[in-house]
Amino acid sequence: RKVLTRAGERLNETASTSSSTTTRATAAQQDDGAAQSHALMDLWWERHASGLVRYDSRLLVLHAVGDACGEYGWGTVFYSKAREDYKTRVGSLPENQAATFDLELMSRLQLARAGGLNVAANPNSIVPGHLVIWPEEKRAELTHADVLDLSRLARAHGAWTFIHNMEQAAASIVDWAHFQAYPWEFPMSHGAAGVAEMLYESGDFRVSRLAESYPAYVLAVESKRTENLAAWLFEMLSALARGSAASGERRVPCNVVWRGASAWLIPRSLAQSALAARYVGAREMGGRVCLPHADSLRRYLPDALAAEVRGASVAGDAEVRAWCEQAARETANRLCAGGAVETA
Secondary structure, eight states: OHHHHHHHHHHHHHHHSOOSSSOSOSHHHHHHHHHHHHHHHHHHHHHHTTTOOOOOTTOEEEOOTTSOTTOOOTTEEEEOHHHHHHHHHHHTSOTTOOBOOOHHHHHHHEEEEETTEEEEEOTTOSSTTOEEEEESSOOSSOOHHHHHHHHHHHHHOTTOEEEEOOTTTTOSBOSSOOEEEESSOOGGGSSTTOEEEEEEEETTEEEEEEOTTSSSOOEEEEOSOHHHHHHHHHHHHHHHHHOOGGGTTOOOOEEEEEETTEEEEEEBOTTOOHHHHHHOOHHHHTTEEEOSSTTOGGGGSHHHHHHHHHHHBTTTOHHHHHHHHHHHHHHHHHHHTTOOOOOO
């Protein structure tokens, strides 16, 4: 327990430290990041042992026969009874009553602090190491500080993939903006998705669009400067929230995925299905799918799954795509030219 306590203290120190002064390119720093990630998993297991984490050890995993055992490619399907029970409970809440955090429970599951964010074991974990991260102050929208803190946390813990779901993009809790994390690398970030077009490149800052072969429409950003990556993401989130003529001046929901020094922004279709709006989140967009219900497998066979993911994104909406790419270029150019960054 003393070892785990010290690991938790190191985790807090690492997560709260800015990565703006130097890159984490040396072998010693990489080793330290691996040690911190290992400590994070140890702390998750400690919370699990308390009996407060619902984790389905009988998790059903289906993946292509060509995949090596334990290697999950795009379209791998998971089924968790614990998750189904949670989603059913949330879906049965009275109208106008949103699910929110049980703060007493979350305080007992907390592992660390990362700037202004709390990091805890997810009480409805799909897999060991499933985390939930939320700001201390309750708010429905992410702030620039939230995005910056999460971007720093992702860089410090490269073995984890962090995600953000929002309303109409599979979030169960919509009154308190938050993140989740998994100790996986999503297929979307493997490189197999490919880069269709480099939208902007200046020094170490790059914005690109994934290849058309990938089911979802995805914008990718990478930078050695955490502040630039976070600023680009926040300005894009703000632009999507404002909407444009291309979206009929309506808010465009989205998902965000972080891993290391990279992030992926996934605008959502305003014509997506109700199923997609409720169940197809950043994890699914990234290539890992968890069945909504035990009887829904047929709806998630490979071709149907790809169609559901594609329909949930703006892959088929040329006008919205063009607007997103214009905003992506303009935002990147302004940041790299030293322009002011909105931080509200």
